[in-house]
Amino acid sequence: MTALASVPWGVGRVFEHRFLQYKRSYRATIFSSFLTPVLFLASMGLGLGTYVDASGNQALGGVPYIAFLAPGLLAAACMQSAAFEAAFPIMAGLEWTRVFHAMHATPIDGRDIALGNIVWIAARMLLVAAIFTVVIVLFGAAESPLVVLAIPVAALTGVAFAAPIVAFSATQRTPDKFNALFRFGITPLFLFSGTFYPVESLPVFLQPLAWITPLWHGVALCRGLSLGIIGEDPVMAVVHLAVLLGFVVVGTFAAIRTVNTKLLRG
Amino acid sequence: MSQTLAPAGAPDVGAPPTPDSLIHARGLTKRFGELTAVDGIDFDVAPGESFGFLGPNGAGKTSAMRMIGCVSPISGGTLRVLGMDPVADGPRIRARLGVVPQQDTLDTELTVRENLLIYGRYFGLSRAEVSKRADELLEFAQLTERAGDQVEHMSGGMKRRLTIARSLINEPDLLLLDEPTTGLDPQARHLLWDRLYRLKQRGVTLVLTTHYMDEAEQLCDRLVVMDKAKIVAEGSPRQLIDRYSTREVTELRFAPGVQETLDGQLDGLAERVERLPDRILLYADDGEAAVAAAHARGLEPEQVLVRRSSLEDVFLRLTGRSLVE
Numbered sequence: 001m002t003a004l005a006s007v008p009w010g011v012g013r014v015f016e017h018r019f020l021q022y023k024r025s026y027r028a029t030i031f032s033s034f035l036t037p038v039l040f041l042a043s044m045g046l047g048l049g050t051y052v053d054a055s056g057n058q059a060l061g062g063v064p065y066i067a068f069l070a071p072g073l074l075a076a077a078c079m080q081s082a083a084f085e086a087a088f089p090i091m092a093g094l095e096w097t098r099v100f101h102a103m104h105a106t107p108i109d110g111r112d113i114a115l116g117n118i119v120w121i122a123a124r125m126l127l128v129a130a131i132f133t134v135v136i137v138l139f140g141a142a143e144s145p146l147v148v149l150a151i152p153v154a155a156l157t158g159v160a161f162a163a164p165i166v167a168f169s170a171t172q173r174t175p176d177k178f179n180a181l182f183r184f185g186i187t188p189l190f191l192f193s194g195t196f197y198p199v200e201s202l203p204v205f206l207q208p209l210a211w212i213t214p215l216w217h218g219v220a221l222c223r224g225l226s227l228g229i230i231g232e233d234p235v236m237a238v239v240h241l242a243v244l245l246g247f248v249v250v251g252t253f254a255a256i257r258t259v260n261t262k263l264l265r266g
Numbered sequence: 267m268s269q270t271l272a273p274a275g276a277p278d279v280g281a282p283p284t285p286d287s288l289i290h291a292r293g294l295t296k297r298f299g300e301l302t303a304v305d306g307i308d309f310d311v312a313p314g315e316s317f318g319f320l321g322p323n324g325a326g327k328t329s330a331m332r333m334i335g336c337v338s339p340i341s342g343g344t345l346r347v348l349g350m351d352p353v354a355d356g357p358r359i360r361a362r363l364g365v366v367p368q369q370d371t372l373d374t375e376l377t378v379r380e381n382l383l384i385y386g387r388y389f390g391l392s393r394a395e396v397s398k399r400a401d402e403l404l405e406f407a408q409l410t411e412r413a414g415d416q417v418e419h420m421s422g423g424m425k426r427r428l429t430i431a432r433s434l435i436n437e438p439d440l441l442l443l444d445e446p447t448t449g450l451d452p453q454a455r456h457l458l459w460d461r462l463y464r465l466k467q468r469g470v471t472l473v474l475t476t477h478y479m480d481e482a483e484q485l486c487d488r489l490v491v492m493d494k495a496k497i498v499a500e501g502s503p504r505q506l507i508d509r510y511s512t513r514e515v516t517e518l519r520f521a522p523g524v525q526e527t528l529d530g531q532l533d534g535l536a537e538r539v540e541r542l543p544d545r546i547l548l549y550a551d552d553g554e555a556a557v558a559a560a561h562a563r564g565l566e567p568e569q570v571l572v573r574r575s576s577l578e579d580v581f582l583r584l585t586g587r588s589l590v591e
Contacts, residue, residue: 009390017384021375102371104337106388106436107357264338 010108014116033128037135045069070141071226072195074132075157075218078125082158083186085121086165087178110260125158144228157218160244163251170258189215217243288440293343296329303329305495316466319475320482321492327475331444336360364438368445370425374418389436407431423454443474479577493585510583511575514553518546518567535559
């Protein structure tokens with residue numbers, strides 16, 4: 001594993017480049033990272049929540065709907081942002097501006113480029129999750145101080161999507177399939193992974209689908225932390241965490257592979 | 267110090283001694299599935315030399331450059347760059363190369379100066395060092411006034427100059443330029459040639475590909491002509507012209523339809539006669555004599571041009587085809 005000795009250096013340079021790009025647009029992204037949760041929590045948490053709470057919230061574990069919903073939205077928002085970041089900027093670097101090919105002409109190699117981008121997405125997701133969590137607290141929708149730990153967990157959920165999507169993006173020459181990815185992948189997950197209601201409300205045959213996607217695990221962890229009930233089932237918490245980490249590790253190895261293949265082919 | 271003999275099959279003209287070569291290739295091959303892009307080529311590039319790959323699109327020039335640049339694994343043969351093996355030492359070799367790819371790979375979201383700064387960081391340079399070099403290179407590329415502009419809004423010529431400036435940020439031992447002036451207008455090309463000529467005078471080793479004759483003649487001390495994945499000739503521009511062409515070339519253009527009726531009437535007018543679709547080329551050391559001979563036979567061309575032989579003629583002779591179609 002001598003090759004790993006140089007990892008932090010090259011990855012750091014790629015991260016630095018992505019940060020330099022980000023400095024041009026950070027105001028707009030921070031504003032939207034703030035606005036998205038405000039809009040969702042106001043309309044669904046407060047608006048819809050009034051009706052949900054009025055009809056009894058036993059199925060939600062006896063907490064107000066907004067407290068149930070907020071951590072789910074947090075994990076889902078990270079999934080969506082991370083999926084976007086893993087699709088278009090990767091295609092840009094490999095196919096449009098070809099900046100990643102420029103990096104590859106230096107001592108930087110494909111592994112550094114794949115890892116640097118994934119680490120960058122992780123950092124971006126920490127920021128998205130932190131802003132979202134502040135909004136949750138401002139809405140009074142956090143039941144436990146453990147909600148602070150939901151920030152890294154939500155970011156991890158994002159990376160669990162980002163790593164395999166980076167791997168996929170590097171195999172594509174055009175963004176044609178990204179539409180399908182978002183329409184038939186990310187959006188249905190957003191709707192059916194327990195974000196808005198417990199997965200147990202779904203028809204039994206659909207429930208296993210939720211279990212195999214990272215979002216459900218991320219939602220369950222964030223919710224457990226925000227509601228302060230994570231300790232009630234520590235075994236499941238470890239399983240959730242293991243699934244998310246599994247997606248990150250496998251996705252990252254796949255991304256290193258596909259990014260390298262693309263760079264060596266030109 | 268032992269004297270190394272050139273291996274059998276090595277090019278006989280102008281080949282520098284192997285031990286000092288910055289690039290050493292024997293039987294170098296690149297295959298993409300069924301397609302053989304580079305088919306067993308041999309060449310050496312000596313320090314300080316300006317070496318060119320000349321050939322039409324698809325001849326294998328870019329594939330050869332990408333292998334030298336250690337971003338494309340070789341499929342066969344031997345390749346040493348800066349004395350190292352691209353497979354084992356890719357990053358170490360790339361640390362000492364400057365690369366100007368055929369397609370611009372600038373970060374169009376960043377400014378001119380930021381592109382240089384971040385690129386220097388890839389070579390492990392400190393921010394202070396990279397900042398100093400960026401200022402010098404902006405001056406060299408005549409982009410100082412544009413330093414704060416976003417790259418997206420620049421002309422093709424400026425982007426090329428920035429790409430060349432960027433390739434010099436690590437003070438490379440070897441500069442690889444893949445079609446550096448393709449797509450530029452004549453003024454932008456001349457400015458670029460001037461910059462490259464200065465680098466050459468400073469002793470930077472240049473390796474470039476081109477399908478422009480004038481570019482090869484201006485910049486290359488020595489070149490190889492590539493066609494269909496193989497090297498078909500090697501030498502200095504002058505040597506190649508001497509060997510494969512005559513001192514002068516006479517171009518005859520006839521009224522439409524006339525050229526097709528001249529069967530047999532052109533034989534023996536010159537050392538060699540080439541028929542192109544729109545004109546006839548007479549290869550003879552004395553062009554005026556060839557014109558006189560044509561007139562003596564009663565030929566009445568509409569236009570006559572006597573010119574010096576160029577690499578274009580060499581290419582036509584070697585491949586039977588024009589270089590730029």
